[in-house]
Amino acid sequence: MDVTTLLLLLLIGAVCTYLAGDKLASKVALLFSTAAMGITLFILATVSDFSTLNVSLPWISSPKAYFALKVDGLALAMVLLTTVLTPLILLSSFANAFKNAKSIYALILFMAFAMAGTFLAADGLLYYIFWELALIPIYFIALLWGNDAIETRKKAVLKFFIYTLGGSLFMLVAFAYLYHKAGSFLLTDLYALQLSTEEQTWIFLAFFLAYAIKIPVVPFHTWQADVYQKAPTVGTMLLSGIMLKMGLYSVIRWQLPIAPLAAKTYMPILLGLSIAGVIYGSIAALRQKDIKRLLAYSSLAHVGLIAAGCYSLTFDGLSGAVSQMIAHGFVIVGLFYAAEIIYRRLETRSIEAMGGIRIQTPRFTSLFMILVLASVALPGTYNFVGEFTVLYSLSQINVWYAVLGGTTIILGAYYMLKMFQNVMLGEANAKVFADVTLGETFVMVVLIAFLLFFGLYPKPLLDLVNPSLQEIFTLINRS
Structure with a gap:
């Protein structure tokens, strides 16, 4: 077994939840999310060398990209946060009568899949894809099931989407430059790069825009309070409990080790x-x-x-x-x-x-x-x-x-x-x-x-x- 089992379980769970229909959707989602938590706990309890769970498979030939997942204590801690909180968040929503319940519960599981993938990804392109995939479900959750009038929700959620997507595009440009230098998106290859101080500065700032908006850091926070207030509570829990941790985790995993000189400056x-x-x-x-x-x-x-x-x-x-x-x-x-x-x-x-x-x-x-x-x-x-x-x-x-x-x-x-x-x-x-x-x-x-x-x-x-x-x-x- 490797961690692809965990990701596949969450992805299949999202599909099964949607196909289960409105009456059974919440129970199916809870079943799959609990199973994902069980796998995470099983890994922590039984595996002594987490590197044996690493995955690195050729994925795209041009540009050269791998389906690479890195399993270490840091990644597993964040996956644990995701897989423990997700069933609790689902269980907390059972008293709510959602319209089109199969869709919101499927989106929650899909979001958990994308967030777990972000924490595990060890290839820059794969990481970026997971990062962006996590944005899609929360956009629809906040827009379609949120509080207040639809027009006021639209404004707040669109601002959040544009901000987050815009910041992420700078990160994508940074990855494109790093690929040009390393010939690979693999995390280990990016760590090994000897970048000049100027190069590190631009890479660092590009990453910073993406992460500062997601966390958020002042003055990139202006979307936060409105979206937290207008999203349904289940969406607010996902945003505050797990999704913002993607930015903080990424600072540690990607930004600081790739551009340490800029960080010190x-x-x-x-x-x-x-x-x-x-x-x-x-x-x-x-x-x-x-x-x-x-x-x-x-x-x-x-x-x-x-x-x-x-x-x-x-x-x-x-x-x-x-x-x-x-x-x-x-x-x-x-x-x-x-x-x-x-x-x-x-x-x-x-x-x-x-x-x-x-x-x-x-x-x-x-x-x-x-x-x-x-x-x-x-x-x-x-x-x-x-x-x-x-x-x-x-x-x-x-x-x-x-x-x-x-x-x-x-x-x-x-x-x-x-x-x-x-x-x-x-x-x-x-x-x-x-x-x-x-x-x-x-x-x-x-x-x-x-x-x-x-x-x-x-x-x-x-x-x-x-x-x-x-x-x-x-x-x-x-x-």
Whole structure:
């Protein structure tokens, strides 16, 4: 068995989900996504040498391209994030009555297939194809099943599509130039290139445009809050929980090792933009009255800190960034799900129209509170591991980077706890808030269990990703 089995399972699952019809689509999608998660866990439990799962097959003769997949701890960690969150996201949507359900559930599985392919691809052309394929399903999910009037959705989703596609075209030009130099798109051949400082600068900037829009990094973030708000919650979960990690992962896997000199040259600017995102996202979150927009800006602040960890060019920064990527994926999916649960019962996303939920449902209140505390990196949660390590890496460069980056914890604690207070406490709302169902409880408990377990014992994931990060760190610091 190799990882093509995993990709084929997700792709076949998307087709079978569509053919199953509207009534069975959700169950078929959940079956295939759970099977994909099982394969990932089986690989992690039984394979000691991940390189035995690598794939490299001739694919296109001109230009010379391979169907090449690289399996290492870093790639598997991101595939694990994808395959664990996908069934949870699917399960969280079962209470929603989607029109043309077979299409949205098939698109979710196809998106999981494309994202997993992006994390595994070891050929530049194959990677680019997977990267672009992931954009198609989220475009239709947000456009056809989103919130608000269709016209307002069209504007927000089209902006997102144009931004992302435009940035990706610069990356494609960079790959074309690298192919001209190396005669191959293979990752190992691109790593081996001896590019001049000027060449590295242009390659680095071309990659940066694609990744900065996807992550997003300030000032390339303007699409984010609108799309997160107007997409259906299942789409928002996919975007925030997994898809933005494609950009952060790609910085580590592709951008930094191929153009390390440019990364070192522009590090102060990159750290400045990343930390600006932390501060801007936190301040913007303070002003929000819509719970989904507040969580969107909260996500912007947290990914700004992750980007700072990546661009710190330290081993601790890379390790902390990967830890925080995974932790952020679980906590932001949990928070958006909590917001969806509230919306199902109160039919509003306005924070001002909420309140008094604690009186009616202590169980949901407790689960939501744990997610809020995890999002502000309370010690004992996995978010603390990632944020502390990133801030430590920033302090190694300049203590002021760590001080400014640390505002995500201080301001985050203020706006998240204030939001919790306004939403959950106070007098009971006029509408009856039914307690969470068994299915809703299961999703939230699994997310929280992951955050607490690896918050107390992060060693398994660190042992998984650190050997891969050490290889990349060596490439970044090669002379």
